[in-house]
Amino acid sequence: MSDFRTETDSLGPVQVPSSALYGAQTQRARDNFPISSLRFPRRFIEALGTVKAAAARANQDLGLLDEATAGAIADAAEQVRRGDLDGEFVLDIFQTGSGTSTNMNANEVIATVAGRALAGADSGEGGAVHPNDDVNMGQSSNDVIPTAMHVAARVGIETELVPALERFAASLEAKAAEFDDVVKSGRTHLMDATPVRLGQEFGGYAAQVRKGVERVRRASDELAELALGGTATGTGINRPEAFPEAAIGTISEMTGLSFREADNHFEAQAAKDAYVSAAGALNTVAVSLMKIANDVRHLSSGPTSGLAEISLPAVQPGSSIMPGKVNPVMSEALMMVCARVMGNAVTVTVGGQHGNFELNVMMPVMAHAMLESIEALSGALDAFRERCLDGIMANRDRARELLEKNPSIATALNGDIGYDAASKVAKKAAAEGRSVRDVLQEMDLIPADRIDAVLDVRSMTEPGIPGE
Missing domain, CATH: 1.20.200.10 (Fumarase/aspartase (Central domain))
Incomplete structure (x- = not known):
């Protein structure tokens, strides 16, 4: 058996691998766009199969496709949807900007599988289902x-x-x-x-x-x-x-x-x-x-x-x-x-x-x-x-250790001693590597019995005035 078969589209004959379920238009696109290894993801092929199956059922309901043909198309589209035919979707992402090549890839594969089902599982022959007239009925790539x-x-x-x-x-x-x-x-x-x-x-x-x-x-x-x-x-x-x-x-x-x-x-x-x-x-x-x-x-x-x-x-x-x-x-x-x-x-x-x-x-x-x-x-x-x-x-x-040395704790002093005095406390604490508490006690700027209330770090994590 030859490795290739001859398919024909509106531009003429095309050599297609004998084992391929796709046809002439897919092969042309495969030849035209050997650009990268990027292919449509599984999720997209699943969606494409869903659309084709739904279209076949709609065309049957509208009396445009007979039950056998619509059923064969829908069954083939379901195989696309499940991923059974992923190996037939061979086209690069970088192709015609409308995605026409991939739409025709789906149409040709579904038409072949559906046609073989209608002709008999053992015959290996297709052609009874047309990729454009039947699978793409009522649709456009666009x-x-x-x-x-x-x-x-x-x-x-x-x-x-x-x-x-x-x-x-x-x-x-x-x-x-x-x-x-x-x-x-x-x-x-x-x-x-x-x-x-x-x-x-x-x-x-x-x-x-x-x-x-x-x-x-x-x-x-x-x-x-x-x-x-x-x-x-x-x-x-x-x-x-x-x-x-x-x-x-x-x-x-x-x-x-x-x-x-x-x-x-x-x-x-x-x-x-x-x-x-x-x-x-x-x-x-x-x-x-x-x-x-x-x-x-x-x-x-x-x-x-x-x-x-x-x-x-x-x-x-x-x-x-x-x-x-x-x-x-x-x-x-x-x-x-x-x-x-x-x-x-x-x-x-x-x-x-x-x-x-x-x-x-x-x-x-x-x-x-x-x-x-x-x-x-x-x-x-x-x-x-x-x-x-x-x-x-x-x-x-570790969190407590770093917090103890944080000069910004002096922000809580603003209400008691004002911004300027609190700034002096913060700068002295930072320069000497000491805690705000130690510096505040040394500078004797507020009563000793108020220090704990003002420097309660837990209360600083909520709205309000520290020490109030």
Whole structure:
């Protein structure tokens, strides 16, 4: 048997590997775009299979496809959805900006599998199902690809990212409660500031993540609008009026998430503003996590020449040359993921600017960037939580030691002796490496029996006037 077979499309004959389930248009794109090793993620192929299965069922319900053909297409699309045919999706992310190549890749593979099913499982012959006329019925690459983009991103956000964020926030809240009794130096501009509780710091981190969940959920709701039904330019040419509602209803059933037809098909296909907004929400989450990861590694710095107010679990040796060294590797991994997500947000933003007239022409790379961000953030959140966050311990003695030498405690004296006198106490304490308490007693600026009340560091971590 020859290693190749001859397929024909509107441009003429094409040599296609004999074993391939795809056809001429996929092979042309494979030949045209040998650019990188980047392929559409599993989540996107799953969404594409979902769209094709839903479209087949809609066309059957509308009397446009007979039951056998629609069923064979839907079954083949389900195989795409499950990942059984991932090896047939061979095209580079860097291709036609509409994603037409990948839409046709799906159409050809589904048509071959469905055609063989109709012809008989043992015949090995296909052709009874047409990739354009049957599998792509009522559709265009220009509405299918943006629809798959939204479905994939919304499913990823709702089933992976939001649960990971919520687990992360819950762990932070548990640490906030555990560390509520640890009074320590606050820091602004990286310099000593008035006291805070370690629990308050972790509570602040938890609030950042909870707000991130809210932002991501709002973005997910925007992604619920689907372009399906707009066909080539947003006009809906070549599709029945009832097709979008029927197909999108099936997509909602298959994913367990609510989707709806776009309010305006021209906006949905020419612009990718909802996608840009979602990338912005992920970017904000990445900024929050970068802050948290950085704080954790600084708070744990040392163990002898840093802050060392907290201890992190030792998950692996930190050096190939320095015995016993342990590094904040989970923070570093999370920070790198955050950097990647920020870069992906730029990619989506630039892509969103290329909605030229009736079609955006940078959709494949936008989809890849978005789905990579969702996957990486979800994985990094769980890894950091399990391997670092849940095992963080407070070094109470170290926190107390540093707090005792913090000259900013003198801020509590403002009400009793005024800013200028309190400044002199703070400067003397810092210059001589002594505690504010010792200096205050030596300078005899307030009654001895009031010092304890004014310098109660726990009370300094709450609103109010110290000593009142």
